Amino acid sequence: MHRIIVVGGGLIGAATARHLARRGEDVALIAPEEPTDRRTHSGVFASHYDEGRITRILDPDPVWGLTAARSIARYGDIEADSGIAFFTPAGFLNFAPADGERLPLVDAVGTANAARFDRLDIDGLRTRFPYLAFPDGTAGLHEHGTAGYVSPRKLAAAQTEAARRGGATLVRAPATRVTAVGDGVEVETAQGVIRGERVLVATGGFTNAWGLTPTPLDLKVFGRTVVLVRVEGDTLAEIRDMPSLVGAGAYLLPPIRYPDGHTYVKIGIGTDQDVRLETADDLDRWFKSTGSAENREEFLGIITDLIPCLRGVDAIHTDTCVTSYSPHGLPMIDWIDGSQRIAVAVAGNGKGAKSSDDWGYAGALLVSGADWDHPVDRSRLSVAFR
Ligand SMILES: Cc1cc2nc3c(=O)[nH]c(=O)nc-3n(C[C@H](O)[C@H](O)[C@H](O)COP(=O)(O)OP(=O)(O)OC[C@H]3O[C@@H](n4cnc5c(N)ncnc54)[C@H](O)[C@@H]3O)c2cc1C
Numbered sequence: 001m002h003r004i005i006v007v008g009g010g011l012i013g014a015a016t017a018r019h020l021a022r023r024g025e026d027v028a029l030i031a032p033e034e035p036t037d038r039r040t041h042s043g044v045f046a047s048h049y050d051e052g053r054i055t056r057i058l059d060p061d062p063v064w065g066l067t068a069a070r071s072i073a074r075y076g077d078i079e080a081d082s083g084i085a086f087f088t089p090a091g092f093l094n095f096a097p098a099d100g101e102r103l104p105l106v107d108a109v110g111t112a113n114a115a116r117f118d119r120l121d122i123d124g125l126r127t128r129f130p131y132l133a134f135p136d137g138t139a140g141l142h143e144h145g146t147a148g149y150v151s152p153r154k155l156a157a158a159q160t161e162a163a164r165r166g167g168a169t170l171v172r173a174p175a176t177r178v179t180a181v182g183d184g185v186e187v188e189t190a191q192g193v194i195r196g197e198r199v200l201v202a203t204g205g206f207t208n209a210w211g212l213t214p215t216p217l218d219l220k221v222f223g224r225t226v227v228l229v230r231v232e233g234d235t236l237a238e239i240r241d242m243p244s245l246v247g248a249g250a251y252l253l254p255p256i257r258y259p260d261g262h263t264y265v266k267i268g269i270g271t272d273q274d275v276r277l278e279t280a281d282d283l284d285r286w287f288k289s290t291g292s293a294e295n296r297e298e299f300l301g302i303i304t305d306l307i308p309c310l311r312g313v314d315a316i317h318t319d320t321c322v323t324s325y326s327p328h329g330l331p332m333i334d335w336i337d338g339s340q341r342i343a344v345a346v347a348g349n350g351k352g353a354k355s356s357d358d359w360g361y362a363g364a365l366l367v368s369g370a371d372w373d374h375p376v377d378r379s380r381l382s383v384a385f386r
Contacts, residue, residue: 002028004367005187005196007175007212010046011152011353012331012345013202014159015360016367018078021166025368028169028194030187031160034153038288044174044206045287047321048152052253052266053353054244056092056147057115058106063330063376065109067355070375072146074357078155081162086154090254091243092147095125098139106141117143131239133308142243149244149253152353159360175203178212180341200367202345205322208386209280213336218384219347220325221283223275225291227299228264230315231255236263238309250302265310267303269295270323270350277322291320323350327384330376333362334383343367344383 006017009031017029034049035041055072059065075087096102098121110117120128120140128142164170177188178199185199201212205221231239242254242265253266275292277283296318304311326332326347333345345363352359362374362381372378 001184002026002169002194002196003198004028005030005185005194005199006202007178007187007199008202008204009156009160010202010204011048011156011159011356012348012359012363013200014156014163015357016200016202016345016363017163017168018081018159018166019361019364020368021163021168023364023368023370026167027163028171028196029160029163030171030173030175030189030194032174033172044203044210045283047204047323047348048156048353050153050319050321051151051258052149052256053152054092054246054251054253055087055150055354056143056244057113058092058094058110058117058141058143058147059351060102060105060109061329062109062112063380064351064355065113066375067358069113069115069146071355071357078158078162078357081165082158084154084158084161086151086158088148088150089145090148091142091144093129093140093142093243093245093247095134095138095140095245095247098122098137103139103141110141110143115143115147116145117141129242131242131309132306140247147244149256150353155353155356159357175212176210178342179214180337180339185341198341198343198367200343200345200363202363204346204348205277205324206280206283207344207346209278209283213342213344215336216386217332217344217346218327218386221277222270222323222325223277223286223291224268224270224321224323225295226266226268226319226321227296227303228266228317228319229303229310229313230262230264231310231313232263235309235313239265239307248302248306250299252303252306265303265307267299269299283322286320286322289320291318323348325349328380328382330381331359332383333359333366333381335366336383
């Protein structure tokens, strides 16, 4: 019987387990491994099977900027505690119309959180990033040192390994049922029933589809498509110093080497028009698909307009992933039963990677019953049900 069980070894769940282990809690982390072959896999997938997630303090939302800053400040500790490196400080550029509403909001959040960034007008942008084609009237904020990208795959691995080194028990199988029983909880897995006093469910987009909470959560799960353009030779040399980018309605990751040995630039956009995924079958089909053909064409147009040297590159492929949204735009980190035995930490709202360590910290405070030593008021992370 463990004191705490965490179900889901993704970016938020594995971070929660690490923080619990650091606090000396007896914790079991139920964390199925990434499938070796997506097409034949039967089971759960995750939103961290990739090599690039933008990380940055610069964000228009003060809570996301603050939790990112707190997480980024701990990246070094997580790398040291696990022996796994996951952060590349390639920098981050947010560009937008100079007279628009976005940049002043982002600027204020960066300043409040002591981010190191430069304010660039159109001439400054064109001088610093000669390989990017900005429309006239654009301005930008360029964060360096604290920004760039994380490998989400390696971040999840690092949090899991640090939790394990801290004493957490790892169970490498998906959970099929989570129930409150007597004065504790039971989690059914293919490796048997795991018993604990309390459980925190951090299973991202799979939470409702796999029925892992007694009542379905008010969680919108979208299928997202990303486009990866392979770069090499002179093209790679030209854009090698590219930062992570948000602008032109899209987000872009700089050249990153993938496990297949090739280097790719990635582009994605998330909108409410993307496909909604409700059932386990929906999720399974989506992760096994190549995503939206329409998105592929649209995103290719945007990336080649912005990075003209990519025109003519024909080694292009798509990948699929899911994002989960709460009604209030922040993760739901809350008890879901009156007896305070089952809690959740879900809903990255499309930008949960960069702040995931701090959401895990909040999850650990909640489920361990510790004082709420977190700058975001608990009421802002409340759970909502269908
Ligand atoms: C295409 C794309 C691009 C993104 N880009 C960015 C970005 O640039 N910057 C950023 O900050 N964020 C980004 N995000 C968002 C970020 O990846 C997510 O917010 C983050 O992964 C959410 O973390 P999570 O722990 O809630 O979910 P996940 O990381 O998906 O983890 C959920 C975990 O639960 C496990 N699980 C599921 N079902 C079960 C079960 N039945 N039993 C046990 N375990 C289970 C899974 O194996 C997984 O490990 C992006 C997301 C997508 C899809």
